[in-house]
Amino acid sequence: MTEFEQEEEIYATLVEIKREPIELYKILKIENLVSGGGEAKQVIAEGYVSLNGEVETQKRKKVYAGDLIYFNEQYFQIAVQGETADYEFVEQEQPITNNNSKQDKQSELPQAAKKNRKPISF
Numbered sequence: 418m419t420e421f422e423q424e425e426e427i428y429a430t431l432v433e434i435k436r437e438p439i440e441l442y443k444i445l446k447i448e449n450l451v452s453g454g455g456e457a458k459q460v461i462a463e464g465y466v467s468l469n470g471e472v473e474t475q476k477r478k479k480v481y482a483g484d485l486i487y488f489n490e491q492y493f494q495i496a497v498q499g500e501t502a503d504y505e506f507v508e509q510e511q512p513i514t515n516n517n518s519k520q521d522k523q524s525e526l527p528q529a530a531k532k533n534r535k536p537i538s539f
Contacts, residue, residue: 429485429492437497438479441468441486444495450488460488 432448442457445466451457458476460466466473467487468480480486482500486493 427492429494432486432493432495433498434480434482434495435498437481437495439495440476441466441473441478441480442476444480444486444493445488448493450491465489 430448432444434444434447442454442461445451445457445460446454451460461476461478462474464472464474465488468478469485470487480495482495482497484495486495
């Protein structure tokens with residue numbers, strides 16, 4: 418079995434969109450991966466973003482449900498809101514906290530919902 422025949426399991430953050438298609442740069446904005454649309458377009462144009470395993474430089478490239486985006490060492494799987502039944506969700510491990518007073522106060526605050534990740538096989 419060659420290295421290309423091996424299945425690699427990766428975990429991707431699920432990005433739910435209201436309708437498809439959506440432009441690639443908007444995904445980076447929606448997920449707060451960049452500070453704004455201009456920065457999103459710049460990182461795409463410079464080749465820092467991959468779409469379905471290939472570097473994508475088209476800022477307004479149409480993205481559809483099922484597409485896989487790679488940016489900043491993270492994977493993002495696109496899905497239409499309400500159509501996520503086929504995705505496998507994996508719980509993320511909670512970080513271990515120290516017992517100092519500042520962290521105790523922070524732990525009393527409600528935690529923001531974490532984005533679910535879906536394993537993807539190649």
